Amino acid sequence: MQIKILAAGGTIDKVYYDALSDYSIGDPMAEELMQMAGFSGQYRVQSVLRKDSLDMDDSDRSALREAVLADDCRHIVITHGTDTLVQTAMALQSLENRTIVLTGAMQPARFRDSDAAFNLGGAVALCQAMPPGVYIFMNGRVFHPERTVKNRVAGVFEECT
Amino acid sequence: MQIKILAAGGTIDKVYYDALSDYSIGDPMAEELMQMAGFSGQYRVQSVLRKDSLDMDDSDRSALREAVLADDCRHIVITHGTDTLVQTAMALQSLENRTIVLTGAMQPARFRDSDAAFNLGGAVALCQAMPPGVYIFMNGRVFHPERTVKNRVAGVFEECT
Amino acid sequence: MQIKILAAGGTIDKVYYDALSDYSIGDPMAEELMQMAGFSGQYRVQSVLRKDSLDMDDSDRSALREAVLADDCRHIVITHGTDTLVQTAMALQSLENRTIVLTGAMQPARFRDSDAAFNLGGAVALCQAMPPGVYIFMNGRVFHPERTVKNRVAGVFEECT
Amino acid sequence: MQIKILAAGGTIDKVYYDALSDYSIGDPMAEELMQMAGFSGQYRVQSVLRKDSLDMDDSDRSALREAVLADDCRHIVITHGTDTLVQTAMALQSLENRTIVLTGAMQPARFRDSDAAFNLGGAVALCQAMPPGVYIFMNGRVFHPERTVKNRVAGVFEECT
Numbered sequence: 001m002q003i004k005i006l007a008a009g010g011t012i013d014k015v016y017y018d019a020l021s022d023y024s025i026g027d028p029m030a031e032e033l034m035q036m037a038g039f040s041g042q043y044r045v046q047s048v049l050r051k052d053s054l055d056m057d058d059s060d061r062s063a064l065r066e067a068v069l070a071d072d073c074r075h076i077v078i079t080h081g082t083d084t085l086v087q088t089a090m091a092l093q094s095l096e097n098r099t100i101v102l103t104g105a106m107q108p109a110r111f112r113d114s115d116a117a118f119n120l121g122g123a124v125a126l127c128q129a130m131p132p133g134v135y136i137f138m139n140g141r142v143f144h145p146e147r148t149v150k151n152r153v154a155g156v157f158e159e160c161t
Numbered sequence: 162m163q164i165k166i167l168a169a170g171g172t173i174d175k176v177y178y179d180a181l182s183d184y185s186i187g188d189p190m191a192e193e194l195m196q197m198a199g200f201s202g203q204y205r206v207q208s209v210l211r212k213d214s215l216d217m218d219d220s221d222r223s224a225l226r227e228a229v230l231a232d233d234c235r236h237i238v239i240t241h242g243t244d245t246l247v248q249t250a251m252a253l254q255s256l257e258n259r260t261i262v263l264t265g266a267m268q269p270a271r272f273r274d275s276d277a278a279f280n281l282g283g284a285v286a287l288c289q290a291m292p293p294g295v296y297i298f299m300n301g302r303v304f305h306p307e308r309t310v311k312n313r314v315a316g317v318f319e320e321c322t
Numbered sequence: 323m324q325i326k327i328l329a330a331g332g333t334i335d336k337v338y339y340d341a342l343s344d345y346s347i348g349d350p351m352a353e354e355l356m357q358m359a360g361f362s363g364q365y366r367v368q369s370v371l372r373k374d375s376l377d378m379d380d381s382d383r384s385a386l387r388e389a390v391l392a393d394d395c396r397h398i399v400i401t402h403g404t405d406t407l408v409q410t411a412m413a414l415q416s417l418e419n420r421t422i423v424l425t426g427a428m429q430p431a432r433f434r435d436s437d438a439a440f441n442l443g444g445a446v447a448l449c450q451a452m453p454p455g456v457y458i459f460m461n462g463r464v465f466h467p468e469r470t471v472k473n474r475v476a477g478v479f480e481e482c483t
Numbered sequence: 484m485q486i487k488i489l490a491a492g493g494t495i496d497k498v499y500y501d502a503l504s505d506y507s508i509g510d511p512m513a514e515e516l517m518q519m520a521g522f523s524g525q526y527r528v529q530s531v532l533r534k535d536s537l538d539m540d541d542s543d544r545s546a547l548r549e550a551v552l553a554d555d556c557r558h559i560v561i562t563h564g565t566d567t568l569v570q571t572a573m574a575l576q577s578l579e580n581r582t583i584v585l586t587g588a589m590q591p592a593r594f595r596d597s598d599a600a601f602n603l604g605g606a607v608a609l610c611q612a613m614p615p616g617v618y619i620f621m622n623g624r625v626f627h628p629e630r631t632v633k634n635r636v637a638g639v640f641e642e643c644t
Contacts, residue, residue, distance in 0.1 A: 003301075038276050111338065113432070
């Protein structure tokens with residue numbers, strides 16, 4: 001079992017810099033979370049972007065596409081800011097022969113209480129279990145990009161009706 | 162999306178009692194982990210057993226079977242001690258029409274560094290994604306009970322060759 | 323042993339709001355930290371301000387003074403943003419008959435890795451151990467307000483030379 | 484400011500070994516806790532013993548005495564199992580010219596919820612603040628060895644009446 005994890009930034013990787021009294025995006029936490037999980041397959045974490053997902057544009061999404069294509073790994077997890085995660089998932093749907101699962105976190109992985117480890121566990125499981133395609137794992141549920149929205153007020157991902 | 166979580170005890174739920182200088186099995190941590198994950202479906206956690214899995218016998222496995230059958234939920238997660246987790250998975254294989262995923266942890270969920278949240282996330286994802294049957298999610302990988310062993314020395318689950 | 327803890331906000335109490343992709347100051351974490359520490363004396367946590375300490379002005383410092391004076395407790399801990407912590411300590415020096423210890427954190431207490439619990443432990447110890455006066459406990463050291471500066475670049479409190 | 488930390492084992496340093504389904508005493512956690520606290524003075528952590536304090540005998544206490552005497556540091560913290568912490572404190576009282584503070588934890592430092600960081604913070608503060616002598620910091624309070632008992636049922640340190 002071989003898994004490739006692409007980190008695009010977002011809340012999951014946020015750190016707190018006292019010098020700025022501000023949050024910023026740090027090294028991908030996927031590395032530490034995979035160690036903690038005792039993952040016994042092979043994996044590689046690649047930091048592609050370090051952006052708040054609201055700041056991502058088309059060229060950023062192209063960079064993610066290129067990173068997926070540059071690797072022949074068939075099991076891909078992408079950690080991503082939640083605000084435009086669905087949009088990026090849509091942009092990757094034309095990629096074939098790969099199971100791609102996007103996830104992120106509502107609370108930084110560096111917090112004591114965070115959904116990051118749970119979400120990454122789900123994404124790692126799904127990229128092994130699902131047929132080729134693009135999926136989202138957030139709030140403990142499996143979503144299909146074209147039928148998903150982030151309800152920003154409630155802070156949850158939902159199926160479109 | 163409705164998920165039923167059955168807790169059978171094991172390392173994942175271990176607490177430390179200073180009064181005894183010893184550990185013991187506490188309340189199911191699945192409840193707290195699901196809250197932290199912001200699961201947006203419905204779920205219920207039921208504590209069936211509080212045992213080290215080495216101490217489980219046939220009547221304990223019957224109790225777990227009964228607990229599965231007593232509920233008409235089709236997505237079942239079982240948190241379980243790792244030492245006889247495979248054995249219990251085998252004992253549940255005759256149950257039909259349900260996707261049952263067993264998981265546990267090598268380090269108690271109450272530790273700062275634990276595989277518990279990651280494993281539960283994977284199990285929650287798989288019980289939605291897989292066809293009816295019994296599966297194991299440990300060390301970040303999806304296992305089939307009849308082809309799995311816990312390598313106790315290495316502390317990892319492996320496929321049998 | 324009776325201790326009064328006044329919370330003035332600052333990094334120690336910061337939370338992360340995904341809805342805003344921003345942090346803000348939440349409930350005083352001193353309450354949770356004292357529970358976790360198993361403090362066996364009596365204590366009361368009072369939230370006086372919820373400000374980044376750079377935003378504090380003279381009326382805020384007066385409010386803190388009033389809060390100290392309104393209580394006859396002789397052991398006072400103040401959790402405070404670090405940027406103007408020394409300034410507030412100076413403003414409290416005329417208060418008599420009380421041992422007042424100011425502390426804070428470089429990383430929010432809600433982070434897995436934070437100096438918050440350590441710092442609060444030190445402040446709680448010092449307010450019992452020191453004669454009446456105003457002290458600072460940061461970076462594991464006891465400081466006197468009039469001889470202390472925060473080195474913002476290095477992110478540490480230092481004695482003035 | 485120079486501090487010497489001697490680790491004698493005890494709950495504070497306990498790890499969980501899945502291979503044995505048991506707890507055991509690991510590397511001193513004081514090192515990690517001091518890093519996390521951003522201690523800006525100099526310190527050194529020395530592992531003297533790795534014992535449950537109920538298993539300590541006179542020769543272990545002699546080893547601790549020797550370790551204190553071998554160093555000319557005047558600010559000493561000892562992390563210790565809680566069950567015989569008072570006894571060890573008494574055995575060190577004849578040592579002169581040093582401020583020695585003993586502390587420990589009711590919950591292992593590796594747990595998410597532990598009193599370890601708070602207690603170490605208090606001990607580090609006290610060994611700077613107090614005149615030469617031997618002190619205990621547990622449950623957020625400063626104790627004098629000859630007037631202290633651990634109430635094992637309640638799990639708290641108390642003053643003798």
